[in-house]
Amino acid sequence: MENRLDLTDAETRALGNAAVEWMAEYYRTLRERRIMPDTTSAAIRELIEEPLPQSGTEAGRLLEILQSTIARLSRHNGHPRMFGYVASPGAALTAIGDMFASTLNANVTSWRSAPAPTEIEHVAINWIKEILGYPKDAAGLFVSGGSLANFAALAAARSFKAPGVIATGMDGHRRLRVYVSEEGHFSIAKAAGLLGIGQANVQAVRTDARFRIDLAELERCVEKDLTAGYVPACVVATAGSVNTGAFDPLEELAGFAERHELWLHVDGAYGGFAALAPSAAHFFQGIGEADSVALDPHKWLFLPVSCGCVLYRDADAARRTFGHDADYTRPVGLEAEEAFAFWNFGPELSRRFRALNVWLLIKYAGVRALAEAVEHNMACARYFEEMVRASTDFQMLAPVTLSIFCFRYAPKGFTGDLDALNERILVELHRAGHSYVSNTRLRGRFALRGCVLNHRTIEQDMEILLEDLRQAAHRALALDGEGHPLPAGS
Amino acid sequence: MENRLDLTDAETRALGNAAVEWMAEYYRTLRERRIMPDTTSAAIRELIEEPLPQSGTEAGRLLEILQSTIARLSRHNGHPRMFGYVASPGAALTAIGDMFASTLNANVTSWRSAPAPTEIEHVAINWIKEILGYPKDAAGLFVSGGSLANFAALAAARSFKAPGVIATGMDGHRRLRVYVSEEGHFSIAKAAGLLGIGQANVQAVRTDARFRIDLAELERCVEKDLTAGYVPACVVATAGSVNTGAFDPLEELAGFAERHELWLHVDGAYGGFAALAPSAAHFFQGIGEADSVALDPHKWLFLPVSCGCVLYRDADAARRTFGHDADYTRPVGLEAEEAFAFWNFGPELSRRFRALNVWLLIKYAGVRALAEAVEHNMACARYFEEMVRASTDFQMLAPVTLSIFCFRYAPKGFTGDLDALNERILVELHRAGHSYVSNTRLRGRFALRGCVLNHRTIEQDMEILLEDLRQAAHRALALDGEGHPLPAGS
Numbered sequence: 001m002e003n004r005l006d007l008t009d010a011e012t013r014a015l016g017n018a019a020v021e022w023m024a025e026y027y028r029t030l031r032e033r034r035i036m037p038d039t040t041s042a043a044i045r046e047l048i049e050e051p052l053p054q055s056g057t058e059a060g061r062l063l064e065i066l067q068s069t070i071a072r073l074s075r076h077n078g079h080p081r082m083f084g085y086v087a088s089p090g091a092a093l094t095a096i097g098d099m100f101a102s103t104l105n106a107n108v109t110s111w112r113s114a115p116a117p118t119e120i121e122h123v124a125i126n127w128i129k130e131i132l133g134y135p136k137d138a139a140g141l142f143v144s145g146g147s148l149a150n151f152a153a154l155a156a157a158r159s160f161k162a163p164g165v166i167a168t169g170m171d172g173h174r175r176l177r178v179y180v181s182e183e184g185h186f187s188i189a190k191a192a193g194l195l196g197i198g199q200a201n202v203q204a205v206r207t208d209a210r211f212r213i214d215l216a217e218l219e220r221c222v223e224k225d226l227t228a229g230y231v232p233a234c235v236v237a238t239a240g241s242v243n244t245g246a247f248d249p250l251e252e253l254a255g256f257a258e259r260h261e262l263w264l265h266v267d268g269a270y271g272g273f274a275a276l277a278p279s280a281a282h283f284f285q286g287i288g289e290a291d292s293v294a295l296d297p298h299k300w301l302f303l304p305v306s307c308g309c310v311l312y313r314d315a316d317a318a319r320r321t322f323g324h325d326a327d328y329t330r331p332v333g334l335e336a337e338e339a340f341a342f343w344n345f346g347p348e349l350s351r352r353f354r355a356l357n358v359w360l361l362i363k364y365a366g367v368r369a370l371a372e373a374v375e376h377n378m379a380c381a382r383y384f385e386e387m388v389r390a391s392t393d394f395q396m397l398a399p400v401t402l403s404i405f406c407f408r409y410a411p412k413g414f415t416g417d418l419d420a421l422n423e424r425i426l427v428e429l430h431r432a433g434h435s436y437v438s439n440t441r442l443r444g445r446f447a448l449r450g451c452v453l454n455h456r457t458i459e460q461d462m463e464i465l466l467e468d469l470r471q472a473a474h475r476a477l478a479l480d481g482e483g484h485p486l487p488a489g490s
Numbered sequence: 491m492e493n494r495l496d497l498t499d500a501e502t503r504a505l506g507n508a509a510v511e512w513m514a515e516y517y518r519t520l521r522e523r524r525i526m527p528d529t530t531s532a533a534i535r536e537l538i539e540e541p542l543p544q545s546g547t548e549a550g551r552l553l554e555i556l557q558s559t560i561a562r563l564s565r566h567n568g569h570p571r572m573f574g575y576v577a578s579p580g581a582a583l584t585a586i587g588d589m590f591a592s593t594l595n596a597n598v599t600s601w602r603s604a605p606a607p608t609e610i611e612h613v614a615i616n617w618i619k620e621i622l623g624y625p626k627d628a629a630g631l632f633v634s635g636g637s638l639a640n641f642a643a644l645a646a647a648r649s650f651k652a653p654g655v656i657a658t659g660m661d662g663h664r665r666l667r668v669y670v671s672e673e674g675h676f677s678i679a680k681a682a683g684l685l686g687i688g689q690a691n692v693q694a695v696r697t698d699a700r701f702r703i704d705l706a707e708l709e710r711c712v713e714k715d716l717t718a719g720y721v722p723a724c725v726v727a728t729a730g731s732v733n734t735g736a737f738d739p740l741e742e743l744a745g746f747a748e749r750h751e752l753w754l755h756v757d758g759a760y761g762g763f764a765a766l767a768p769s770a771a772h773f774f775q776g777i778g779e780a781d782s783v784a785l786d787p788h789k790w791l792f793l794p795v796s797c798g799c800v801l802y803r804d805a806d807a808a809r810r811t812f813g814h815d816a817d818y819t820r821p822v823g824l825e826a827e828e829a830f831a832f833w834n835f836g837p838e839l840s841r842r843f844r845a846l847n848v849w850l851l852i853k854y855a856g857v858r859a860l861a862e863a864v865e866h867n868m869a870c871a872r873y874f875e876e877m878v879r880a881s882t883d884f885q886m887l888a889p890v891t892l893s894i895f896c897f898r899y900a901p902k903g904f905t906g907d908l909d910a911l912n913e914r915i916l917v918e919l920h921r922a923g924h925s926y927v928s929n930t931r932l933r934g935r936f937a938l939r940g941c942v943l944n945h946r947t948i949e950q951d952m953e954i955l956l957e958d959l960r961q962a963a964h965r966a967l968a969l970d971g972e973g974h975p976l977p978a979g980s
Contacts, residue, residue: 169691
């Protein structure tokens with residue numbers, strides 16, 4: 001039978017080379033692109049919606065659609081002034097890495113199914129442990145992102161306090177309780193909901209002036225729960241909150257967790273790779289005591305999505321939670337090292353060769369260049385903070401801890417609703433497409449929020465951002481509360 | 491500061507074009523490669539293990555390592571005689587697609603973060619619903635694979651029978667029970683363990699002669715559980731088991747689920763895309779009644795890992811399980827369609843642009859060519875079955891339903907241990923590296939097991955496989971039980 005799914009050799013090279021040309025052009029022109037297209041769902045659907053195609057389309061035509069429609073109508077996360085959320089930039093090297101990974105198409109379930117890729121994953125995980133100062137004999141693997149990493153870690157924490165839960169379920173276990181600061185990521189509550197712990201059993205703990213978990217309040221929460229007959233199970237340290245970049249005190253939390261026999265999980269999805277930067281190294285004191293750590297190479301290791309990572313200090317804790325076996329996966333004729341299977345350490349069976357890009361970028365750049373890039377991102381955030389503090393029209397709403405900056409427009413003498421005004425500024429900024437920040441609420445106030453997480457961002461981008469915000473503010477001030485222009489003279 | 495993570499424009503093109511040349515060569519020579527390298531964990535570590543590199547390495551040198559070490563020491567899942575497990579083949583088009591996805595680096599959390607990629611995902615999901623005959627208003631999204639798809643579906647099933655479980659946890663809910671045939675995938679039990687249902691509450695139901703769930707036995711299991719005060723919650727239909735390809739009767743199970751108010755989940759991770767093939771269409775009668783479906787584009791849609799898919803008939807059932815919101819993700823100034831977020835339908839927040847390759851391959855090939863490829867895979871499996879049935883030295887251990895074939899070497903007059911002999915044959919076959927099958931146990935017997943899931947496989951490959959097995963068998967017969975050569979004349 002004719003094989004109509006493979007390109008011919010000549011087609012592969014022609015399409016591949018055309019795609020490489022597009023990639024080079026994309027990176028070359030990235031800085032000039034609108035960050036966010038000015039479009040609607042209906043407008044895009046108009047271009048791409050169609051019933052299931054019965055016959056095929058020429059590959060070159062598809063590349064055109066990729067460029068002229070899909071790329072054009074995307075948000076460009078690699079743009080140096082994309083400060084929204086915690087967006088990974090990616091790079092040409094790692095895009096090529098993903099083409100390699102998909103050509104080889106290793107399925108990194110186990111050594112047997114992917115010998116070299118499994119070893120590369122071991123090496124990459126060891127490097128990450130070295131970066132963090134995490135114990136050498138810890139286990140770990142790559143997952144699809146921070147949500148799954150936090151989920152996997154909380155699953156292991158649950159097994160720690162409710163042994164046998166995997167076999168017999170949560171019914172009959174007194175309520176387990178998880179503690180995390182108000183700054184904690186919603187994936188913690190989401191994981192607790194999925195694991196049958198219940199989102200209501202995630203206790204949000206008040207934070208201090210730097211948005212770190214309040215240790216006295218944490219102690220009170222745990223005591224109160226013990227009195228009420230709950231089972232305190234896990235405390236989650238936020239190692240760089242996505243709200244403000246706040247970094248909980250790991251050493252104190254490690255001591256606290258030990259005293260109360262709690263599992264200590266460190267959610268370093270955003271801030272974990274700040275360990276690379278000398279100026280942030282002090283935050284990581286005590287991390288070696290954590291029972292588990294989540295961190296995202298697709299955040300501050302600059303990789304494209306999706307690559308998260310979870311580490312477990314005790315490999316057996318993970319094995320008790322995820323380990324399983326079936327007749328059709330039973331290894332035959334293999335030694336111990338060759339019988340190694342990642343499925344015993346996480347929720348997935350099929351796994352993309354995520355380790356490749358981790359290995360590739362660390363090898364290519366070396367850890368010193370990566371450390372400089374992280375350090376420079378933090379310097380850019382501090383520079384923005386300085387400019388805001390020196391201004392008369394903007395104010396900071398949280399101190400800069402890592403590379404996140406929260407602020408608002410608050411010109412002297414403005415007596416209107418600052419929350420509403422700043423919402424309008426955000427909409428105006430996005431509409432202009434030249435700089436991008438996102439939003440949050442802090443202590444009840446609407447905040448503009450940016451995060452520097454891009455090796456392409458330079459100090460000048462911070463200046464441009466401030467100027468773009470100012471222009472957006474002036475436009476917003478000229479609009480009424482509904483977004484319509486104010487009548488002249490009002 | 492100098493940007494040391496990005497390649498220059500010239501470097502991007504040089505490395506990209508070299509990688510394309512390698513890709514073309516890889517596909518050109520794939521058929522000539524050993525499927526599995528003859529190596530050990532220690533031997534690979536010797537080549538790649540090193541401490542965290544402080545300084546960088548030239549990109550061209552890294553490409554050399556990718557080719558000469560990593561690719562060489564991998565199992566080649568795209569090889570036309572890779573019949574082990576359920577291995578996706580991938581293709582040049584989808585490798586290029588992944589380079590595009592990682593360059594654009596869309597993070598498909600929501601429309602706002604990825605406008606065109608979100609719309610492409612909606613289109614691709616709609617096409618899959620059309621392929622299956624699943625309701626048009628069903629919700630769905632791509633996840634990392636079948637394990638996560640089954641997990642997400644079971645989480646929704648849990649909410650159906652234990653409303654409020656996300657908020658308050660599983661404690662106090664009477665034991666929920668999940669039913670799946672003995673052929674069911676281990677990800678079902680794994681999901682039940684993680685969800686706090688407990689693996690012991692997954693009832694394995696006996697199968698009939700074609701390895702389909704025994705409906706009378708299922709009825710008995712449910713009645714018994716009701717009497718014992720359990721809460722029957724969910725029945726999982728296996729739509730192509732990875733053991734034998736067995737396909738449970740969907741229409742009967744839909745009726746059964748309705749009578750007993752059970753959630754019906756269809757695990758079509760392997761067999762779901764058999765819906766493309768006219769000869770398998772009858773299996774899918776009744777699928778529109780299923781509450782959820784898992785299926786893997788990275789299996790029988792020929793895509794590289796990792797791309798799984800979950801569909802929910804009732805979008806609200808998913809939203810009740812996964813929906814959440816936080817201040818830092820709250821949409822500002824967006825209409826309903828543009829406020830759409832995938833995180834309300836699955837466990838992930840950051841999500842790779844998995845939909846791209848689904849869209850790309852369906853557009854490129856058209857559904858007719860895909861249907862022919864699936865149909866041809868099934869024909870190859872039946873052809874192998876015919877050859878085995880016509881032989882005197884091999885025997886089938888299960889009927890071929892889709893494209894999986896289970897068999898063993900059982901030469902006339904052999905009185906030794908057939909299980910041990912076939913284990914040795916498997917080791918010999920892998921060692922030779924020319925054809926690859928895996929193993930399972932069926933009705934207590936060790937079985938060799940193959941699965942045709944590759945658009946490159948042709949009838950002649952099935953003949954070569956049988957011949958390779960015969961040669962492996964002759965070598966295994968010449969060895970004693972410990973793998974040592976038998977003394978001459980024995």
